[in-house]
Amino acid sequence: MADVLSVPPLISEPYGFFFDFDGTLAELQPLPDQVALLTERRRLLARLQIISEGAVALISGRSLAELDTLTAPLCFALGGVHGAERRDINGQLSTVTLPPPLMVQLRAQLQALCLRFPGTFLEEKGMAFAVHYRGAEQAGPAVYQATAAIAQPHPELALQPGKCVVEIRPAGVSKGHALAQFLTEPPFKGRRPLFIGDDITDESAFEVVNQRGGISIKVGEGDTLAHYRLNSVTAVYLWLARVVTRLEKASTGVTVKGVGYEPFSGSL
Ligand SMILES: [Mg+2]
Incomplete structure (x- = not known):
């Protein structure tokens, strides 16, 4: 039953982190170009990127260009247009086109x-x-x-x-397919996946995550294949902040720079 889903556990293992964007990392707005990523939220994602050694990807219905603009100056591995375009951590692009x-x-x-x-x-x-x-x-x-x-x-x-x-x-592209592709590549390879999403299009990714023994998290109400639920975008960040702090504490020799962060390079 969808309504008995619990909040996700506080993890301390090196997961591969995958996120939808709209309705998950930023609240929905009447128009898509009114959506923005708040500064403190961007800083938290930067900390997650560091502590997870770059294993953070966004998989969205938006284009890669839009996702880059919304998350600048951060630079993530990206799946755009529901996986029809994908950029791996080294900047390698793969795109499905129509005639x-x-x-x-x-x-x-x-x-x-x-x-x-x-x-x-x-x-x-x-x-x-x-x-x-x-x-x-x-x-x-x-x-x-x-x-x-x-x-x-x-x-x-x-x-x-x-x-x-x-x-x-x-046809033939999905967020689940894009996520599965990322899991075959560094730095995601060998990590269990965690995916958070809020919409119908995220269900294919939940399915892949569940098959891989990962953590699938639905944001907000509605039937879902996800195993856990967080009620809002705010709840996503509150949970994520606790996870990041936990991972940072578990790590030794990692210095977190909240200010002056520079995106990871293609050397990862
Ligand atoms: Mg969404």
Whole structure:
């Protein structure tokens, strides 16, 4: 039962840390570009990055460029657009793309769709499109159906529902797949995974984490495959602060620099 999930344990082992971004590390806002990462939260993530020897990755529906902007000056391993683009800790990129003619067709169809539903807007993500309807929540089911009808004739496309958003992205990519890929590479290889997320798209990552004996944490309400739950973004950071302090205490010879932190280099 989803409602009996407990808060996650305070760990002291070297996990690989994976996070969704929106609704997990930063509160949701009416518009995606209103979301920001608060300074003290960024500092905590920097401490986690140091104490975990770089084994911290963000896996989000946002693009890599957006994630870099939101987390600057930190530099994380990243999975963007639900795993359609991925950057490992050495900066190596891997990207799944769609044929340009199909992108042109989808853009025109989805722009027309947004004109039919006032309050919606279209976001382009390079190899994916997101139709946001937070400004037209009552039209949500109709927006979803219309978007699904556009994707339906194309087997190379997948539909990705989220909170007041429905996306069309390349088929065969998922956050779970991206997380599994990270686990084959340093510095994540050999570590058990921990993933925190809040939305439907995070369930594939929870599934992979559970299969690997890791820790899966759902933020907020809702049915989930996750084994633990934290009630809010604030609760995520309160829990994470205790974990980071615990890991720092367990470590010897590690100096934590809250100010003047420089992103890890590609040498890790
Ligand atoms: Mg989210």
